Amino acid sequence: MPTIRTVCAHDCPDMCSLLAQVEDGHITKIQGDPDQPFTAGFACGKVTRDMDLVYSPERLTTPLRRTGPKGSGQFELITWDDALDEIVARWKDIFAASGPLAVLGYAYSAHQGLMNRGLTNGLFHALGTSRLLGGTVCDSCAEAAWDATVGPIGGADPESVTESDLIIGWGSDLHATNVHLWAKIEQVRRQGVPLVVIDPRRTRSAAAADWYLPIRIGTDSALALGVMHILVRDGLADRAYLADHTLGFEQVERDILPRFSPDRVAEITGLPAADVERLAAMYGAARTPFIRIGFGMSRFTHGGQNLRTVALLPGVTGAYGRYGGGAMLATAASFDLNYNAVRKPSGPAATRTINHLKLGEALLDATDPPIRALFIAANNPAVTNPNTAKIRAGLAREDLFTVVHDPFMTATARFADIVLPATTYLETEDFYRSYGTYYMQYGQRVVAPVGQAWSNLRLTQTLAARMGLTDPVFSMSQPEILKELFRDAGLAVDPATLLDGTPVSIATKTGQRFRTPSGRLEFYSQALADQGLPPLPDWQPDPADATAYPLRLLTTPGYFQSHTAFSGVAFLREREGVPFAVLHPTDAATRGLSDGQVVRLANDRGQVSLRLRVRDEVQPGVVLVPGQRPDEEAEAGTVNMLCADGYTDMGAGATYQSTWLEVTAA
Numbered sequence: 172m173p174t175i176r177t178v179c180a181h182d183c184p185d186m187c188s189l190l191a192q193v194e195d196g197h198i199t200k201i202q203g204d205p206d207q208p209f210t211a212g213f214a215c216g217k218v219t220r221d222m223d224l225v226y227s228p229e230r231l232t233t234p235l236r237r238t239g240p241k242g243s244g245q246f247e248l249i250t251w252d253d254a255l256d257e258i259v260a261r262w263k264d265i266f267a268a269s270g271p272l273a274v275l276g277y278a279y280s281a282h283q284g285l286m287n288r289g290l291t292n293g294l295f296h297a298l299g300t301s302r303l304l305g306g307t308v309c310d311s312c313a314e315a316a317w318d319a320t321v322g323p324i325g326g327a328d329p330e331s332v333t334e335s336d337l338i339i340g341w342g343s344d345l346h347a348t349n350v351h352l353w354a355k356i357e358q359v360r361r362q363g364v365p366l367v368v369i370d371p372r373r374t375r376s377a378a379a380a381d382w383y384l385p386i387r388i389g390t391d392s393a394l395a396l397g398v399m400h401i402l403v404r405d406g407l408a409d410r411a412y413l414a415d416h417t418l419g420f421e422q423v424e425r426d427i428l429p430r431f432s433p434d435r436v437a438e439i440t441g442l443p444a445a446d447v448e449r450l451a452a453m454y455g456a457a458r459t460p461f462i463r464i465g466f467g468m469s470r471f472t473h474g475g476q477n478l479r480t481v482a483l484l485p486g487v488t489g490a491y492g493r494y495g496g497g498a499m500l501a502t503a504a505s506f507d508l509n510y511n512a513v514r515k516p517s518g519p520a521a522t523r524t525i526n527h528l529k530l531g532e533a534l535l536d537a538t539d540p541p542i543r544a545l546f547i548a549a550n551n552p553a554v555t556n557p558n559t560a561k562i563r564a565g566l567a568r569e570d571l572f573t574v575v576h577d578p579f580m581t582a583t584a585r586f587a588d589i590v591l592p593a594t595t596y597l598e599t600e601d602f603y604r605s606y607g608t609y610y611m612q613y614g615q616r617v618v619a620p621v622g623q624a625w626s627n628l629r630l631t632q633t634l635a636a637r638m639g640l641t642d643p644v645f646s647m648s649q650p651e652i653l654k655e656l657f658r659d660a661g662l663a664v665d666p667a668t669l670l671d672g673t674p675v676s677i678a679t680k681t682g683q684r685f686r687t688p689s690g691r692l693e694f695y696s697q698a699l700a701d702q703g704l705p706p707l708p709d710w711q712p713d714p715a716d717a718t719a720y721p722l723r724l725l726t727t728p729g730y731f732q733s734h735t736a737f738s739g740v741a742f743l744r745e746r747e748g749v750p751f752a753v754l755h756p757t758d759a760a761t762r763g764l765s766d767g768q769v770v771r772l773a774n775d776r777g778q779v780s781l782r783l784r785v786r787d788e789v790q791p792g793v794v795l796v797p798g799q800r801p802d803e804e805a806e807a808g809t810v811n812m813l814c815a816d817g818y819t820d821m822g823a824g825a826t827y828q829s830t831w832l833e834v835t836a837a
């Protein structure tokens with residue numbers, strides 16, 4: 172029975188190397204590859220079920236054309252030829268009447284392959300349409316904050332934790348979102364290295380840690396500054412490292428740190444002052460403390476400042492200079508590939524961009540020209556974007572020509588005029604580079620497409636040809652595109668050696684390098700000052716603190732669901748359980764609410780009905796809703812109906828955690 176090595180393409184930092192067993196053209200088993208050290212022979216509990224994703228009875232298998240009102244979900248079967256004829260005819264009409272800016276390409280990250288993901292964006296770049304300013308729903312704030320501090324370069328290698336003497340999971344539920352790093356950390360803990368978790372939710376990672384700090388949402392910068400205050404006070408700052416590798420620490424020391432005494436930090440964070448002292452003492456005593464920074468702490472109004480301040484901490488003790496120490500947010504920026512060959516084959520350098528978070532506004536309000544056609548792939552904004560009511564109002568426009576390419580009939584696809592069946596990654600061939608490790612790997616197609624499903628690559632290349640684009644990349648095979656990705660790239664690797672699927676690591680054992688304008692870790696950032704942002708790390712209360720609603724929303728990842736990418740797998744939906752909200756016992760008691768009842772979560776944007784769980788997993792004042800579950804799985808609605816769609820201070824990112832609401836009996 173053949174075993175095919177491939178790469179997991181789900182949006183996940185681990186980027187596992189997988190072994191898939193195939194019998195009579197059918198996948199029978201998926202497991203982790205023992206020959207990739209990070210994957211280490213196991214795949215997560217979601218992906219070992221990916222046969223059920225591929226062969227889900229809910230898969231779309233043919234193109235569909237809308238027959239009922241928008242959003243009604245009424246469709247008829249059509250052929251691929253008819254679907255493509257209609258799309259191309261409509262786009263050409265719109266180009267002629269309103270220009271290419273009236274079309275919006277809105278494709279995102281559900282297939283992490285550089286070709287299947289990148290070339291869809293390349294199509295819209297070459298066509299000169301309005302383009303998606305992507306990733307603001309996810310990592311744009313965190314990345315902008317990291318770039319302003321460390322520079323556009325990856326952080327500490329997760330495989331270096333074998334050399335760490337203290338590990339801090341700071342705003343990242345590794346058990347859910349980075350399970351292979353969790354496994355590595357477990358090994359190191361057996362040798363006595365402590366794991367500290369700092370998170371407003373007592374996550375599974377927090378419950379299993381050596382020490383858990385239940386921090387108040389959005390106050391990590393205050394905690395980091397409190398730790399710095401104590402390090403300086405106790406003579407634990409590495410003055411030589413600060414002088415040689417950092418910029419502006421003396422200003423922080425003079426103007427900022429005096430305001431962050433342990434007592435004030437305790438007031439802000441909700442942690443006892445003694446715990447702030449203990450954390451600083453532990454951090455100061457460690458030689459190679461490793462901080463895994465998650466995106467969670469960036470998803471509120473001051474998220475950039477919050478994350479950036481945490482990323483500065485390893486500079487104070489010089490931990491950035493030692494293998495095993497430092498901080499890791501992501502690694503992708505270290506892969507110097509020729510991405511433009513795929514993402515920008517031709518087309519205007521500048522065009523109208525639409526922030527990923529503002530699809531609703533763009534569809535409802537854009538003028539000059541208004542958006543008349545929308546193409547969505549690998550993205551389910553009717554569930555995963557904040558302020559969902561606005562998104563759905565935009566998608567419901569009868570005069571908008573919407574095409575959705577997805578393996579499943581999603582909430583978004585139900586609003587489409589044409590729905591096109593997409594393959595899953597197991598039915599595609601592609602090249603991958605991780606965003607949470609330093610591996611890159613070529614992934615083979617495991618099985619032929621199910622039904623009439625097409626890959627993103629095939630659809631993109633076909634549409635490009637029919638729209639008259641002649642860029643060579645639109646007619647290249649995957650191995651040919653691979654060569655382009657390495658042409659004039661910073662990585663000295665012969666792409667031909669990658670085609671056999673061997674995982675290759677680009678990790679080095681040096682200390683952290685900095686790619687900021689100064690070439691140093693920037694406590695003072697002129698780039699931020701130039702944008703009118705505070706150039707020094709600091710903490711400010713959230714501006715929405717004065718809201719009329721008493722409870723603050725916390726949204727977190729699902730353990731057996733990743734956004735909506737696995738919602739077509741019945742087994743995983745059941746494992747995740749019915750969508751629920753969590754309140755602390757005191758908040759439940761003051762509202763007369765009890766465990767198990769259906770409650771209504773409401774604010775000015777909308778209302779959602781969920782099962783209530785009463786637990787001290789969160790602090791008073793917080794309502795936790797894990798995952799983004801589609802409406803039909805919940806009592807009513809989906810969490811993003813409540814979520815704020817404002818921008819973060821950096822990177823114009825999402826502010827899910829700047830959402831306030833009330834919970835009552837349904």
Ligand SMILES: Nc1nc2c(c(=O)[nH]1)N[C@H]1C(S)=C(S)[C@@H](COP(=O)(O)OP(=O)(O)OC[C@H]3O[C@@H](n4cnc5c(=O)[nH]c(N)nc54)[C@H](O)[C@@H]3O)O[C@H]1N2
Nearest residue numbers: 342343344347348369388389465466467468728729733734
């Ligand atoms: N199982 C699973 N895996 C996933 C995903 C999934 O949904 N499910 N999503 C994938 C994707 S697309 C991404 S981007 C990554 C995201 O993975 P992460 O970087 O881990 O980010 P988040 O999912 O935002 O949340 C991580 C943690 O941040 C905490 N948090 C929220 N606000 C704060 C705060 O103010 N301070 C602190 N200290 N912590 C805070 C939350 O409680 C949560 O436990 O994971 C990927 N992997």
Ligand SMILES: Nc1nc2c(c(=O)[nH]1)N[C@H]1C(S)=C(S)[C@@H](COP(=O)(O)OP(=O)(O)OC[C@H]3O[C@@H](n4cnc5c(=O)[nH]c(N)nc54)[C@H](O)[C@@H]3O)O[C@H]1N2
Nearest residue numbers: 281282308309548549550551555576577593726734735736
């Ligand atoms: N409230 C709240 N909302 C959030 C978050 C949060 O923490 N809180 N997290 C945000 C984050 S980090 C992210 S990344 C976004 C994710 O949001 P989305 O990008 O919308 O992610 P998914 O729900 O996984 O939807 C991806 C879609 O792509 C489809 N798909 C899978 N493979 C392929 C393929 O190969 N080709 C095509 N064409 N389609 C495919 C899937 O079936 C699914 O419908 O959600 C964000 N939304």
Ligand code: SF4
Nearest residue numbers: 179183186187215218
């Ligand atoms: S841990 Fe992440 S990369 Fe690995 S199999 Fe699961 S989803 Fe894929």
Ligand SMILES: [Mo]
Nearest residue numbers: 182308309310
């Ligand atoms: Mo994400």
